[in-house]
Amino acid sequence: MDRRSLLALPLLAPALAAAQGGWPARPIRIVVPFPPGGLADLLARPLALRLQSALGQPVVVENRPGAGGNIGADAVAKAAPDGATWLLGSIGPLAANPFLFANMPFDPRTAFAPCVQLISTPKVIAVNASRPWRDLPALLADARARPGAIRGGSAGNGSSLHIALALLNRLAGVEITHVPYRGAAPAVTDLVAGTLDLIIDNTPNILPQLREGTVRPLAVATAARLPVLPEVPTAEEAGLPGFVFGTWFGLAAPARTPPDIVARMAEAVSAALREPEIGPRLAETGAVVGGGTPEQFAAFIAAQVAVLEPLIREARIRAD
Structure with missing residues (x-):
């Protein structure tokens, strides 16, 4: 390939992407329902840069904090299911919030199409x-x-x-x-x-x-010791079996987003998480890097809900 062709590749990328199934045909927005500077935000921005390169479209991160993540998540739930808007959600808006808030603007079980788990902490x-x-x-x-x-x-x-x-x-x-x-x-x-x-x-x-x-x-609170804290025992090793719990983040689309688009985004994100500037750096902080398929993430969320609902109700936990 000559120099002129190489220089033209960035300009051709959107057209090539559109030709390969029509998505993404326009810029992509990732909504982070938390304030700037937090872990979700710090995860979203390098991921957006990698996805922008891989998908051939601008990828913009938008912070919409409030109500434990419900405000930003509700905006995504009501967005067009065309693959242009995504939620970088967490354990709250994707699983726990219906049991924490008296009035929910959406039901996460029906409002979103789970895409891929990003990390667990x-x-x-x-x-x-x-x-x-x-x-x-x-x-x-x-x-x-x-x-x-x-x-x-x-x-x-x-x-x-x-x-x-x-x-x-x-x-x-x-x-x-x-x-x-x-x-x-x-x-x-x-x-x-x-x-x-x-x-x-x-x-x-x-x-x-x-x-x-x-x-x-x-x-x-893990099933196995953490590489960043190898000398610290698990709760089970310390005499408290069953205490396995962490926060997690994942990507989701509005419900009714075409499954092929969700699957393609999951593939792109999983590849990005394997990049040296993302995955290994996250692991150095103690995070466990995710990836995988939409089906795996959906099953994971369902398992989390099964644990969270009785615990939150029994402890009578309510959000502010």
Whole structure:
């Protein structure tokens, strides 16, 4: 291929894409239903750049935060099912929110066509470094001896951190007091300062403090140990079987989006996640990189709903 042909490739890409089934024939919008700068936003922007190159159309990231992700998700649910609008959703708007909010503008079970899981972010049980608990059994023994005395922080009522704490209380038969914050960052700040006793946070969020030694990890809520925290036992290894819980993010389209478009986007995203500048960098933060098919993501969401609904109802968790 000569130099002139090579230079023309970027201009020809949209036409080639349109010729291969008509999608994408125009710019693509990825709605992130959370504020800029968060994990979802930091995931969306490098992914958008990779997809723009792979699909031959501009890919724009639009932040539409509010109501635990419901505002942005509702905008996608009501968008035309033509493959031009996608939701970078999470455990909230794609699974948990119907059980957390009294009034939902959409039903995630019917509003979206699941496309592909992007990442999951395992949780780690961490305590202030000055506290006496050296392992999870010591923490739980103290919690049983002093019901309500130990304070656990979260990113807010109905957040995944709140749900994780409720799951810990239920499985261990303890009563750790929930202290909600407006976001995980101020909760971690108070944990480091000693105002809080513990937090069950996403590994990428708290990994810097764990490495600095300002907070102490007791266990990870995963089936196997994490490569970034190989010395930290799983909750089951620490004597609490069944405590496996994490946050996750995935891509979804409006319901009735043609299955072939959803499948093609899943393939493009899975390929992007394997790129050195995306997948390995995410793994370095403690995230577990996803990928796969729409069918796999749909089955995963259904399994999550089966766990979340009874837990949220039993613990009477409500969002702000």
